[in-house]
Amino acid sequence: MIEFNNVAYGYGGQDLLTEMTLSLAPGSFHFLTGPSGAGKTTFLKLCYCELQATAGRVHLLGQDTRDIARDQVADLRRKIGVVHQDCRFLDHLSVAENIALPLAVAGKSRDDTNLNELMSWVGLAERADALPAELSGGERQRAALARAVIMSPDVIIADEPTGNVDWDMSLRLLQLLVELNHMGKTVIIATHDMHLIRQAKSHVQARVLRIANRRILQAGADL
Numbered sequence: 001m002i003e004f005n006n007v008a009y010g011y012g013g014q015d016l017l018t019e020m021t022l023s024l025a026p027g028s029f030h031f032l033t034g035p036s037g038a039g040k041t042t043f044l045k046l047c048y049c050e051l052q053a054t055a056g057r058v059h060l061l062g063q064d065t066r067d068i069a070r071d072q073v074a075d076l077r078r079k080i081g082v083v084h085q086d087c088r089f090l091d092h093l094s095v096a097e098n099i100a101l102p103l104a105v106a107g108k109s110r111d112d113t114n115l116n117e118l119m120s121w122v123g124l125a126e127r128a129d130a131l132p133a134e135l136s137g138g139e140r141q142r143a144a145l146a147r148a149v150i151m152s153p154d155v156i157i158a159d160e161p162t163g164n165v166d167w168d169m170s171l172r173l174l175q176l177l178v179e180l181n182h183m184g185k186t187v188i189i190a191t192h193d194m195h196l197i198r199q200a201k202s203h204v205q206a207r208v209l210r211i212a213n214r215r216i217l218q219a220g221a222d223l
């Protein structure tokens with residue numbers, strides 16, 4: 001699903017990440033951890049073709065990212081839902097309209113039944129008409145997750161989804177991501193939160209990737 005073969009990436013000519021070789025299987029659940037500034041967001045960007053490796057090969061959903069033409073990147077990204085660290089919304093659109101935005105961008109019609117189901121699933125049915133500015137941190141994260149999955153992607157990437165929410169909300173977000181994984185989605189979550197990783201153990205077979213010394217280490221089969 002996601003394969004790295006001796007991949008390196010650096011900003012401004014110096015390698016931030018190097019010698020990354022790994023394979024994330026379809027339907028797998030991975031946490032990505034490591035110190036602040038280690039390169040977690042950078043690694044995730046390589047996983048959704050926001051950045052191109054400066055060395056080595058990255059295959060996403062069977063395609064070598066070097067061979068993907070600019071106009072094909074949008075197609076690929078529709079198969080990879082991303083919850084960004086600083087989830088941003090269009091302030092003048094309602095929560096429901098923001099969540100449905102990827103459909104409009106892709107030129108697809110909006111199915112209100114599906115949208116309502118999705119909003120209920122993330123617990124935002126009552127907030128459909130609210131504006132983004134009126135949402136709490138946890139509601140924003142759940143709206144961002146709903147927006148990331150509205151195109152039914154194969155892969156969900158979440159960058160610190162529980163960074164600004166309390167423990168109960170962290171568990172709720174984790175539960176949603178576990179449910180997506182149980183539906184067959186490949187899930188990758190960057191987090192500093194070791195409690196969250198331990199908590200996941202009883203719900204999902206998760207693996208941990210750790211960035212240390214510019215390299216990605218697989219932390220073994222268990223947590």
Ligand SMILES: Nc1ncnc2c1ncn2[C@@H]1O[C@H](COP(=O)(O)OP(=O)(O)OP(=O)(O)O)[C@@H](O)[C@H]1O
Binds near residue numbers: 012
């Ligand atoms: N566009 C950029 N140009 C130059 N340097 C960058 C750029 N983006 C990130 N960096 C640098 O690369 C390093 C890794 O950043 P990255 O955001 O990938 O780390 P991270 O592990 O996700 O950090 P955090 O846990 O704090 O979010 C940092 O030193 C950062 O300043």
